Amino acid sequence: MQARFIINNEVIERDIDPDMTLQKFLRKEGYYSVKCGCETSNCGACTVLLDGKPVLSCSTLAARTAGHQIETLEGLQKEAEEIGAYVADEGADQCGFCNPGYIITMIALFRQNEDPDDQTIREWLAGNLCRCTGYEGQIRGFIKYRDARRAG
Ligand code: FES
Ligand code: FES
Numbered sequence: 001m002q003a004r005f006i007i008n009n010e011v012i013e014r015d016i017d018p019d020m021t022l023q024k025f026l027r028k029e030g031y032y033s034v035k036c037g038c039e040t041s042n043c044g045a046c047t048v049l050l051d052g053k054p055v056l057s058c059s060t061l062a063a064r065t066a067g068h069q070i071e072t073l074e075g076l077q078k079e080a081e082e083i084g085a086y087v088a089d090e091g092a093d094q095c096g097f098c099n100p101g102y103i104i105t106m107i108a109l110f111r112q113n114e115d116p117d118d119q120t121i122r123e124w125l126a127g128n129l130c131r132c133t134g135y136e137g138q139i140r141g142f143i144k145y146r147d148a149r150r151a152g
Contacts (some may be wrong), residue, residue: 097108
């Protein structure tokens with residue numbers, strides 16, 4: 001089927017299989033920040049923003065996203081680098097495979113809530129798994145990012 005996609009504000013037309021997932025489609029198009037950790041909606045590594053909301057691209061049909069705003073970290077470099085630096089400073093950046101999913105989820109949270117409390121940050125990250133760390137480093141990094149924003 002022929003469909004029109006808006007990815008990071010760029011409009012493209014593609015002929016796609018109706019059963020292709022958004023994750024496979026985005027990686028085929030070169031958006032390699034979109035990872036595949038499980039393909040079963042369990043790890044959060046494939047998270048992208050769809051009309052500003054985080055979704056698991058491994059369980060979203062590409063065809064259903066036609067005409068909607070899709071965002072990946074490739075289009076969010078400035079915010080990603082800023083937030084990612086706090087995570088790295090906490091030593092939570094090990095293999096890095098989970099980072100894109102974490103960071104894009106946090107970008108969505110901070111867009112929606114400029115000053116989330118610690119519990120809200122933890123709740124938003126409940127669907128993001130990391131096989132290398134104990135999670136606390138990432139959480140500390142995001143809390144420090146929030147604190148730096150508070151301090152202006
Ligand atoms: S690859 Fe989508 S949730 Fe793991
Ligand atoms: S740092 Fe390796 S999976 Fe999270």
